[in-house]
Amino acid sequence: MRLNDITRGTGLEAHGITNANLIYWTPPTSALYEQIVKRGEGLISHLGAVAVKTGHYTGRAANEKFIVDEPTSHDNIAWGKVNRPFAPLKFDELYKRMCAYMQGRDLFVQDCFAGADREHRLPIRVVTEKAWHSLFARNMFINATEEELQHHAPRFTVVNMPDFHALPSIDGTNSETFIIINFARRMIISGGTSYAGEIKKGIFTILNYLLPVEKKIMAMHCSANVGPQGDTAVFFGLSGTGKTTLSADPNRSLIGDDEHGWDDKGVFNFEGGCYAKIINLSREAEPEIYETTRRFGTVLENVAIDTFTRRIDLADDSFTENTRASYPLTHIPNIVGSGCGGHPANIVMLTCDAFGVLPPIARLTPAQAMFHFLSGYTAKVAGTEAGITEPTATFSTCFGGPFMPLNPTVYGELLRTKIARHNVTCWLVNTGWSGGAYGVGSRMKIGYSRALVNAALNGSLNAGTFEKDAFFGLDIPTSCAGVPTGVLNPRNTWADKAGYDETATRLVGMFKENFRKYEPDVTADVANVM
Known part of the structure; x- marks a missing residue:
């Protein structure tokens, strides 16, 4: 929908969400900027990036993540310390309380896709209470066209309410924070944390389940680029190893910096943006990524900012060493527009x-x-x-x-x-x-x-x-x-x-x-x- 098409409740009833106040449906970046400033969620930095803070959690809440143990996925999940089970009834009860929490509140919705290959892409919906989280989702996933939005039917939905907290004694969570995946209900619900990385990694987990199980497609935590001769390279690596840095090469075209699939045709990006770690980022060593921190549309997480001059300090780790920049791939000058390689x-x-x-x-x-x-x-x-x-x-x-x-x-x-x-x-x-x-x-x-x-x-x-x-x-x-x-x-x-x-x-x-x-x-x- 267009900027002025602010509606009440349209399409969210299917997720059990009713009686919300204003619903901002797939708003563009400029509209989200206005709401971020209006709601006091962040500051517009020198040259246009928006700076936000994530509060207590400046990284993923690994101990608060669960998968609902239900019949359709039970036999496929590698249960253990990472993939911890959550009772279906507890999920239903917790989500009912979340739906009650959303009544009367303004919500932001992004209808988009995960997966650049049209044959395999996953239609998703991200529902948030923060405008900046909606901008993050808009940056990180693949935007739908106006025509696609008219018929968008999400296969998975993320409901992200950071100001809603669980009650561990009632809900069965480890703390007031939770990230819970339910394959049967095709949902991810999260609360108690404002760290935006939970949104993208939740969808990544979904793809890591669906693609190998349903289509025998390799799902990879990697960056990828293409050389002048059309040769594709893949870079596996954990945070801080150089995955984003080494794939952003001026002599090679970037497919993506973090998540990809590998099917019978080649490699394809899961995302439409990058989520780069930027502590001590320098213009000399990483010029392409550095320039994204000075662009309209970029979200700067936990980056120090002078509240008067609005200039940022990329060397300041007073909030966290895990400072991040979320930006659309189009902020990088040398990209593969299709998001696909051989x-x-x-x-x-x-x-x-x-x-x-x-x-x-x-x-x-x-x-x-x-x-x-x-x-x-x-x-x-x-x-x-x-x-x-x-x-x-x-x-x-x-x-x-x-x-x-x-x-x-x-x-x-x-x-x-x-x-x-x-x-x-x-x-x-x-x-x-x-x-x-x-x-x-x-x-x-x-x-x-x-x-x-x-x-x-x-x-x-x-x-x-x-x-x-x-x-x-x-x-x-x-x-x-x-x-x-x-x-x-x-x-x-x-x-x-x-x-x-x-x-x-x-x-x-x-x-x-x-x-x-x-x-x-x-x-x-x-x-x-x-």
């Missing part, structure tokens, strides 16, 4: 190794690729989270464990099959520490990581010579243009060689211990990678 020629698995023992780049065998994909390793460092005082290994299945509702081997086997069918070359890239662990060594220069990735993608690295790493069994290149030779083998960068050997041995042990849970479901060559 089959990958290269897959890059990114890690930020704070122990400083993994090489800056290594070529992987198919068995190693599956091992590292299932492992999903990175490391947290001191200061990033409360209680972290030294480098801590983190293993997140398939580089996205919190969003993978199926057994991990479902995704692993899909990936292994596609790698073999399309003759994909796989790489492990460490954007973490070199010359010692965190606190002793230094972070790998972005320029070196870019040079190594570019050499991998253009084929020159694969054509060179390699040496075998003694601890992880990885093939390490002996040279790469633009990168000092001494950097390539991490042991050479350590002054304390015995310290390197001890640390590498310890990390190998962590990998093996973590992988034991997968051993019954994988082939011997994968189980015995280390």
